[in-house]
Amino acid sequence: MPTLRSRRKRTRVTSPSPLSPPWTPRAAQYGVGIHHNVAVPMSDGVNLRVDIHHPTDLVTGEPAPGPFPVLMSLTPYGKKAPPPAAQIGGGATPFLIKRGYIEVMVDVRGCGVSEGEFQMFGERQAQDGVELVEWASTLPHANGRVGMFGVSYLAINQLFTAAAVGPNSPLKAIFPVMAARDFYRDAAAMGGAPHLRTIRAYGGVYNLLNVVNPMLEVINRGKHPRPRAGGIAGVRKRGRAQRGYFGPLIADAVAGGETAFDEEFWKDLRPATVIPQIVANKVAVFLVGGWHDAFQRGVPLNYAALQNAFAGRPDEQPMRPGQPVSEDLRLMMGPWYHVTMYGNLHLQAVQLRWFDYWLNDDAEAQISGPPLTFQPIGSPRWFHVRGYPLERATPTRFYLSDGGRLTADPAPETSTATVKYVGRGPVAGRSVEQWTLGMTSFIRSQRGGQTRYDQDNRRVQRGALTYTTEVFTAPTLIAGPVTLTLNATADTTESLFVAHIDDVGPDGSSRPLTQGALLGSHRELDPERTWYLDDGTVLKPHHISTRAAVKPVVPGELTRYDIEIFPTAALLAPGHRLRLTVTTFDFPHLVPTAPARKALAGGTYRVHQGGATPSHLLIPVADPNALD
Secondary structure: OOOHHHHOOEOOOOOOOOOEOOOOOEOOOOEEEEEEEEEEEOOOOOEEEEEEEEEEOOOOOOEOOOOEEEEEEEEOOOOOOOOOOHHHHOOOOHHHHOOOOEEEEEEOOOOOOOOOOOOOOOHHHHHHHHHHHHHHOOOOOEEEEEEEEEEOHHHHHHHHHHHHOOOOOOEEEEEEEOOOOOHHHHHHEEOOEEOHHHHHHHHHHHHHHHHHHHHHHHHOOOOOOOOOOOHHHHHHHHHHHHHHHHHHHHHHHHOOOHHHOOOHHHHHHOHHHHHHHHHHOOOEEEEEEEOOOOOOOHHHHHHHHHHHHHHOOOOOOOOOOOOOOOOOEEEEEEOOOOOOOOOOOOHHHHHHHHHHHHHHOOHHHOOEOOOEEEOOEOOOOOEEEOOOOOOOOEEEEEEEEOOOEEEOOOOOOOEEEEEEOOOOOOOOHHHHHHHOOOHHHHHHHHOOOOOOOOOOOHHHHOOOEEEEOOOOOOOEEEEEEEEEEEEEEEOOOOOEEEEEEEEEOOOOOEEEEEEEEEEHHHOOEOOOOOEEOOOOOEEEOOEOOOOOOOOOOOOOOOEEEEEEEEEEEEEEOOOOEEEEEEEOOOOOOOOOOHHHHHHHOOOEEEEEEOOOOOOEEEEEEEOHHHOO
């Protein structure tokens, strides 16, 4: 009898993979069949509804005998999401099914047409994932092995489920695309300043997809009983429930209530707490993230935490040079937004390779080499490294100097630069695109247009403080965590600093790369989670944003602010410069709470340059030709 490997006919795909060794996916061998709305009872009596997509014989149309691995996604957006909604909401992937995978698409409880009450993540939803994995492994024509895949919420669900399954589970491998680490810091607030429009936009997308998908359930009845929650009545019922979830959340944050701080509400929205257990359960992980993604901050931190757990190190700390790494725990990042076509990358072919190795025992599909693969902004080149932060990227100080310069050494004498607080100003294009999940760029790319990654940021610099390096004479890679340390005074009891990092071209265009912000009252650092260099310099700050830790700014007192700028990777061409812009707003993105806005009004800040208390930007710099 021929082996599984010898039976496969390979076919080339138009877009290459950055992974090694070279590998070509096999051709489609099957058709696609579906069982609609199969009821799966959970241990508490709630029925979840799933669609089972399965390979069929191309001649007869009957279910193919298999056995096949099972891939599963748990979605709150509706399991019948069609393209392009499937880019975020989930949906079946015929590319994988036609190559021998059963796919189980699940409406999480309280969503779509599943019973129960919706809650974002939490212990009950993780337990649902555990029970569904066991159930899926015993499906007809299944080989007993299960993988999980999906984007955003579906990716985060994978992390919680993989941590909850325990050892020796049928769940062998997951492929989380754009998964958060800490919702409060990744997406709900930046340095304590709330992203209220982010939450509101997410709630809007959530509600829209839960209107559309029950209607699709009515159209696609299949041969199975209709769930009682389906149809227009179900849409109305769920719409009320979702408004009851997101509306109070946003109102509470606006008022400066509990959700404006890192309090109990956010505990269940922190995959960071379960990462070590995934490694203990021996589940293989392939993370995918984007330098423009809504979870730009959290994805590389999840990678470091996975590798630290493998090496027996504290998961909240930076990886150490030379520490052991597992090639079963991988990360791939590129210059992508949350909703994206991944440039020229055939992501489903990468998924096929990952799952073929872990669920089909296909040795030819094994991915080897350094487990962190990334493509920087501004280059088609892929880099392959082991650790995060990057071992060969040297954290380099650029001092804020008089005349708007970023210099290698601080000026001997102190000078000050003044910035006045304003709550709004010119729109930051990259910020708007990032926190609307890249939908504009995605739609443009679908129509054959260009994406908007390289928008010019000069309009944001009007009235702000700007500091620029000298011209780089050789290709220069910046990659990793970025910190801006400001020593400044304020004449109010609150302050707000927003920092933008840009790549400045010879023509003066200022391409935005990344940004960060800090509400001054949230400046206290958590020493257990902050990353430091050996000399005590802050490499990546982690602020304590609980009510108890928040403290007013003392007017007139020189205060240190360590601002976390979200990590990035960008290749600067010769003739380009790096620019830091310091302002007090990111409109319409950051919206301080009502009490904070009152305390911020009329504020004037004086930033120290040089002298005994110099302000500086710390950014990792590498020679791209020496990195791999």
